[in-house]
Amino acid sequence: MPALSPQIAPYSRSGHPVPSSATLRLCVNDSSLSRLDLLRFLERAQEREVERQRGIRTRPPTPEWLIELGLNRHAAPVYVHVGECWNAGKRSRGISRDQARRAPADGVKACPQCQPDRALGMLD
Structure with a gap:
């Protein structure tokens, strides 16, 4: 896996880079990342999606x-x-x-x- 700089991807407590959505496919088969790191990434991705959906629901209607x-x-x-x-x-x-x-x-x-x-x- 290519090395990721701390500015691009944060590091987990274990010192491994936490995957972004672009690098998730590369990281799934990488044994250096713990399952916990991948679960944390998945949780953050789900939270972002929930927030995006909430923004769509609460957007004011288009005026007529x-x-x-x-x-x-x-x-x-x-x-x-x-x-x-x-x-x-x-x-x-x-x-x-x-x-x-x-x-x-x-x-x-x-x-x-x-x-x-x-x-x-x-x-x-």
């Missing part, structure tokens, strides 16, 4: 409608988007359906890609 704000806080909003629009910028925030319906009356354009005016039933 977005408004893309201007370049500064005094500028008018630029576009109204459907929540899943690929063209929504980083300055977008979620809004309610009523706010999305009122936005064109306030002079905010509908996104030409996702066409929220059609989804809202407001054809020109």
Whole structure:
């Protein structure tokens, strides 16, 4: 097995490098690693997966409608988007359906890609 530096892989109490996910396949047949080291690695991998799944479950839902704000806080909003629009910028925030319906009356354009005016039933 190639030597791993302490910066890449931590060492166990027995002095052996603890395998990372990339080196697990190399380490399974290596007799220098104890079974305890491999079990600790497996436990950490399972904890990471549980934490990842928890993050997915607790992620807030995607808003149904977005408004893309201007370049500064005094500028008018630029576009109204459907929540899943690929063209929504980083300055977008979620809004309610009523706010999305009122936005064109306030002079905010509908996104030409996702066409929220059609989804809202407001054809020109």
